[in-house]
Amino acid sequence: MSELHDLTAAEAAARVNAGELSAADLFEHYRKRAESDDLGSFLWVAGEADQTDGPLGGVPVAVKDLFCVEGVPSMAASKILEGYRPPYTATAVRRLRAAGAPVLGKTNMDEFAMGSSNENSGYGPVRNPWDRERVPGGSSGGSAASVAAGTAPWAIGTDTGGSIRQPAALCGIVGLKPTYGAISRYGMIAFASSLDQCGPLTRDVTDAALLLRHMVGRDECDSTSLDYPEEVQLPSAERLDGLRFGVWGLHEEGVEPGVLDTCKAAIGKLEELGGTVEEIDLPHAKYGISAYYVLAPAEASANLARYDGVRFGIRRGDGDLTTMYETTRAEGFGPEVKRRIMLGTYALSSGYYDAYYGTAQRVRTKIADDFRDAFKQVDFVVTPTSPTVAFKLGERTKDPLAMYLSDYFTVPMSLAGIPTISIPVGLSENLPVGLQLAGPAFSESRILDAAHALEKAVGFDGSRARG
Amino acid sequence: MIDRDQVLHVARLARLKLTDEEVERMAVELSAVLGHIEKIGELDLEGVEPTSHVVPVENVLREDKPRPSWPRETMLELAPESSNIGFEVPSPGA
Numbered sequence: 001m002s003e004l005h006d007l008t009a010a011e012a013a014a015r016v017n018a019g020e021l022s023a024a025d026l027f028e029h030y031r032k033r034a035e036s037d038d039l040g041s042f043l044w045v046a047g048e049a050d051q052t053d054g055p056l057g058g059v060p061v062a063v064k065d066l067f068c069v070e071g072v073p074s075m076a077a078s079k080i081l082e083g084y085r086p087p088y089t090a091t092a093v094r095r096l097r098a099a100g101a102p103v104l105g106k107t108n109m110d111e112f113a114m115g116s117s118n119e120n121s122g123y124g125p126v127r128n129p130w131d132r133e134r135v136p137g138g139s140s141g142g143s144a145a146s147v148a149a150g151t152a153p154w155a156i157g158t159d160t161g162g163s164i165r166q167p168a169a170l171c172g173i174v175g176l177k178p179t180y181g182a183i184s185r186y187g188m189i190a191f192a193s194s195l196d197q198c199g200p201l202t203r204d205v206t207d208a209a210l211l212l213r214h215m216v217g218r219d220e221c222d223s224t225s226l227d228y229p230e231e232v233q234l235p236s237a238e239r240l241d242g243l244r245f246g247v248w249g250l251h252e253e254g255v256e257p258g259v260l261d262t263c264k265a266a267i268g269k270l271e272e273l274g275g276t277v278e279e280i281d282l283p284h285a286k287y288g289i290s291a292y293y294v295l296a297p298a299e300a301s302a303n304l305a306r307y308d309g310v311r312f313g314i315r316r317g318d319g320d321l322t323t324m325y326e327t328t329r330a331e332g333f334g335p336e337v338k339r340r341i342m343l344g345t346y347a348l349s350s351g352y353y354d355a356y357y358g359t360a361q362r363v364r365t366k367i368a369d370d371f372r373d374a375f376k377q378v379d380f381v382v383t384p385t386s387p388t389v390a391f392k393l394g395e396r397t398k399d400p401l402a403m404y405l406s407d408y409f410t411v412p413m414s415l416a417g418i419p420t421i422s423i424p425v426g427l428s429e430n431l432p433v434g435l436q437l438a439g440p441a442f443s444e445s446r447i448l449d450a451a452h453a454l455e456k457a458v459g460f461d462g463s464r465a466r467g
Numbered sequence: 468m469i470d471r472d473q474v475l476h477v478a479r480l481a482r483l484k485l486t487d488e489e490v491e492r493m494a495v496e497l498s499a500v501l502g503h504i505e506k507i508g509e510l511d512l513e514g515v516e517p518t519s520h521v522v523p524v525e526n527v528l529r530e531d532k533p534r535p536s537w538p539r540e541t542m543l544e545l546a547p548e549s550s551n552i553g554f555e556v557p558s559p560g561a
Contacts, residue, residue: 417521
């Protein structure tokens with residue numbers, strides 16, 4: 001543990017705040033590491049720190065390219081926004097800066113956050129630091145890979161159906177999707193507005209709590225943002241006595257045996273720590289992917305209508321206005337974005353609206369009810385984060401449905417809008433496995449506390465990914 | 468399940484120009500995804516209220532007070548083509 005980048009962000013902040021480390025040296029250390037990153041994690045690296053005073057001790061944060069940062073390329077990893085430098089900064093980024101976390105760089109991602117492997121970026125894939133032939137997950141793949149590889153101390157990403165938790169699991173780090181509305185979406189380039197939520201990707205649970213603490217709260221620029229009911233607590237629990245854990249997903253098809261075994265071992269630790277564990281049923285969760293792939297593309301098809309070559313980004317095509325629109329969108333969007341726009345437009349088109357969109361919204365209600373019922377019996381719902389470990393680059397690009405099923409365990413919580421953390425609990429085939437803990441809306445402090453106790457008991461070692 | 472003509476119709480609605488190869492591929496891929504999605508048809512959802520939003524907030528208001536907006540030049544600078552008064556686009560009927 002001699003290297004600066006082996007410190008957690010909270011440890012680095014504590015050293016800076018105690019006067020043992022200069023924020024400028026810390027920034028420069030990470031800036032150099034980010035610049036020499038060869039995984040494809042970064043689309044842009046800052047030249048200097050924009051703000052270092054505050055409780056976060058000047059520890060720089062890597063920011064997913066989906067967030068607008070004033071004067072800095074913010075392209076959602078899409079060719080259609082090539083060269084776009086917004087005139088304003090996302091609220092989440094602004095708040096972190098104000099708390100003393102300068103922007104380290106913009107991280108690579110699946111274009112418009114649509115994907116589970118980072119292979120849909122308009123600017124090249126990201127490689128998994130545990131095995132460079134494998135994907136880091138997605139869509140926050142650059143954020144996850146940079147934190148795992150130690151080219152960033154911590155990062156923020158966004159999660160619409162698993163885009164923080166799944167890459168965190170595949171890269172062996174912590175990822176938290178907060179309660180819908182906990183963090184402002186202002187300045188976050190929209191994908192599916194009723195599901196999109198910003199959250200931290202970090203080395204450990206304490207770092208996640210610290211970043212979350214400084215991002216939450218109502219923002220008048222996002223009318224769906226909410227007052228967070230308390231200050232987010234830093235976790236300290238070492239025992240889980242009296243807590244009830246409801247496990248779901250150990251009997252689903254398509255879960256790799258190594259993932260199951262690793263998750264079961266971690267669930268055994270929950271009991272050793274004093275928790276009670278029972279299996280529960282979420283009867284409608286298996287319909288989550290189906291409902292999600294109606295709702296998210298439908299919202300996306302509307303949100304992405306704004307990319308028309310008129311106000312920002314690129315313009316292509318000769319001839320009349322319609323030809324310009326169609327050519328700009330044909331050349332600017334990648335294949336997965338086109339697929340989702342088509343799917344969403346189809347689902348919302350005349351004659352199909354009720355059968356698809358209306359039905360999916362009712363399934364969403366049933367899934368949210370499943371969780372409400374579960375939380376009458378248990379404090380937390382526990383599931384594997386991803387059915388598999390990191391897969392090989394190219395393995396699923398020809399089969400969109402197989403790719404979509406990567407999010408089988410993460411989508412239900414997104415549809416219910418509830419907070420969920422993924423923490424690394426071990427290795428299978430030498431690759432990280434993540435376990436999810438979900439709780440009711442605004443239970444982040446309790447989730448973080450329980451995850452902290454489990455993290456200590458598991459003792460996951462991510463140092464290999466930092467080389 | 469979804470044929471070439473439907474793909475072309477939806478592409479037109481979405482203002483996407485697709486190549487012939489994309490049209491063929493889209494028909495196959497969308498059919499596969501829609502086949503999976505149609506599992507939700509198995510459920511009895513009689514009387515279930517739709518959820519469009521998970522957070523129970525409504526009528527979020529702010530003070531009705533004017534405040535500065537973005538300067539016109541700032542926005543026009545971001546556009547691929549503009550004059551000093553607005554965004555420039557090709558004629559709809561060219």
